[in-house]
Amino acid sequence: MSNGIEYIGKFLVILGLIIAGLGGLLLLFKHSGIPILGKLPGDIIIKKENFTFYFPLATSIILSIILSLILYFIDRGK
Numbered sequence: 001m002s003n004g005i006e007y008i009g010k011f012l013v014i015l016g017l018i019i020a021g022l023g024g025l026l027l028l029f030k031h032s033g034i035p036i037l038g039k040l041p042g043d044i045i046i047k048k049e050n051f052t053f054y055f056p057l058a059t060s061i062i063l064s065i066i067l068s069l070i071l072y073f074i075d076r077g078k
Contacts, residue, residue, distance in 0.1 A: 042058025 040056075040058035040062070042061070044053070044055040044057055046053040
């Protein structure tokens with residue numbers, strides 16, 4: 001049973017590193033002129049006087065689908 005727990009632990013650590021790496025890349029390239037990231041029609045932006053709320057809903061869904069496909073094909077190759 002501990003073998004399964006070790007596998008899940010390693011998977012979560014690797015997944016966390018991947019997510020952190022992607023987040024770092026997005027921060028580095030946020031002003032790079034990539035037109036798609038964060039500017040899709042389904043992204044929610046609410047601007048008030050001293051407040052801006054931004055939730056990239058459509059961008060999150062697209063990135064989730066792409067990541068799911070990548071992980072599916074990696075897992076299928078085993």
